[in-house]
Amino acid sequence: MPNRSFIKIFFSFLFVVLVLSSIGQTTISSSSNLTNDLQINYNLGFTEFYGDASNNGYFKKFSGEIAFASGLTVRKYLNPVFGVGVNLWYSGLKSHKDRRATGDSANFGLSGKYFDGNANLLIDFTNLFWGSSSRKLSVYGTIGLGYASWNSQLTDSISGTIKNSGDAFGDNSYKKGGFVVPVGLGVNYMLSNTWALNFEMNLRTVLNDDVDVWRDGFKYDQPLYTSIGVSYFINGKKAKAKPNKSKEKFQQGEKITPKEEPLSAIPFYDYSVQSNSSKESGNADPGVITIDAPVEKKVHIPSGIIYRVQVLAKRDKLPSYNYLRERYNIVVDIYENYQDGVYRYSTGSFSTYQEALRHSHLMKDKGVQDAFVVAYKNNTRVKISSEMKKSN
Numbered sequence: 001m002p003n004r005s006f007i008k009i010f011f012s013f014l015f016v017v018l019v020l021s022s023i024g025q026t027t028i029s030s031s032s033n034l035t036n037d038l039q040i041n042y043n044l045g046f047t048e049f050y051g052d053a054s055n056n057g058y059f060k061k062f063s064g065e066i067a068f069a070s071g072l073t074v075r076k077y078l079n080p081v082f083g084v085g086v087n088l089w090y091s092g093l094k095s096h097k098d099r100r101a102t103g104d105s106a107n108f109g110l111s112g113k114y115f116d117g118n119a120n121l122l123i124d125f126t127n128l129f130w131g132s133s134s135r136k137l138s139v140y141g142t143i144g145l146g147y148a149s150w151n152s153q154l155t156d157s158i159s160g161t162i163k164n165s166g167d168a169f170g171d172n173s174y175k176k177g178g179f180v181v182p183v184g185l186g187v188n189y190m191l192s193n194t195w196a197l198n199f200e201m202n203l204r205t206v207l208n209d210d211v212d213v214w215r216d217g218f219k220y221d222q223p224l225y226t227s228i229g230v231s232y233f234i235n236g237k238k239a240k241a242k243p244n245k246s247k248e249k250f251q252q253g254e255k256i257t258p259k260e261e262p263l264s265a266i267p268f269y270d271y272s273v274q275s276n277s278s279k280e281s282g283n284a285d286p287g288v289i290t291i292d293a294p295v296e297k298k299v300h301i302p303s304g305i306i307y308r309v310q311v312l313a314k315r316d317k318l319p320s321y322n323y324l325r326e327r328y329n330i331v332v333d334i335y336e337n338y339q340d341g342v343y344r345y346s347t348g349s350f351s352t353y354q355e356a357l358r359h360s361h362l363m364k365d366k367g368v369q370d371a372f373v374v375a376y377k378n379n380t381r382v383k384i385s386s387e388m389k390k391s392n
Contacts, residue, residue, distance in 0.1 A: 037077035043229025051221035053110040053212035067092030080132030083122035101217035118146020307356035308346035
């Protein structure tokens with residue numbers, strides 16, 4: 001018969017997974033994929049126990065009072081500041097105490113194993129206080145609620161008494177499981193768009209006094225976990241820009257912010273209004289075709305039309321296209337067009353709308369969720385008519 005505590009943990013974990021899946025689906029737009037910004041983290045470290053069977057500090061415990069521990073976390077970032085996740089954690093328990101709370105001499109030793117499963121909330125303090133961006137280094141905090149199970153043994157070397165989890169001594173009956181509140185603080189460093197390293201300290205407060213099979217002053221028992229981990233972000237971690245609340249409008253009613261924004265926070269826009277603005281782009285990146293600002297032309301006949309797929313529009317010129325290529329795995333040419341005070345970036349070159357539409361689906365599969373078809377005639381952006389969409 002399986003351990004009852006394990007059954008409770010399993011079903012709690014299953015419930016949390018179902019809840020988080022529902023939250024993720026309702027939080028993201030219908031055009032986004034649930035796996036975007038999904039993090040899988042594995043970590044290793046050591047645990048120090050704080051409770052009745054402990055009277056040494058953090059550094060003194062390195063002399064025989066630390067135990068191996070590891071954890072696995074699956075987390076969904078809802079936006080650049082908040083994320084929700086589930087965590088499974090396993091650890092050994094080891095501690096020693098040489099005096100009681102009364103000051104009397106003692107010689108108690110704690111050993112055992114501990115496991116918990118929990119749901120947690122992540123807060124990215126760096127993005128919270130300094131704005132969302134694609135910075136590599138971030139500081140975060142976590143808080144959660146879960147259920148823990150343990151199997152520990154307390155040995156009194158002076159009297160020879162041995163107590164085990166689940167035993168009853170007089171009026172005291174010691175539990176083998178209980179609710180736990182994990183609180184953590186960590187640092188995350190992005191090695192690439194998909195891989196990261198992190199360092200974290202996590203204090204898990206068990207909401208009873210039975211982990212060390214002793215009730216002698218501490219109201220709650222607390223394993224402290226110090227770890228180093230590696231994370232993998234499915235489809236990459238993308239910072240999302242905060243909405244611009246300015247009432248200023250730009251042509252069709254959407255504004256492009258004048259100041260530089262991180263590339264990963266740039267929104268996509270669709271403009272069809274033409275003007276006689278002109279400016280040289282002067283880009284020398286290999287594989288990029290630079291197009292000078294066009295002279296306004298009114299096009300009525302869709303002959304000589306070139307269809308492309310726009311992936312980005314930005315007020316300021318991009319310094320490099322390496323990020324675009326690496327993030328979205330773009331192997332074809334990237335076209336830059338400066339028009340109406342806006343730099344527009346597109347890929348592909350097709351003679352029919354339907355070919356370009358198929359290419360837009362490919363770009364969406366690569367993560368450019370707002371990719372759309374645009375048309376140019378003599379390097380001038382033209383509006384796509386219903387007749388042009390029917391072209392084969």
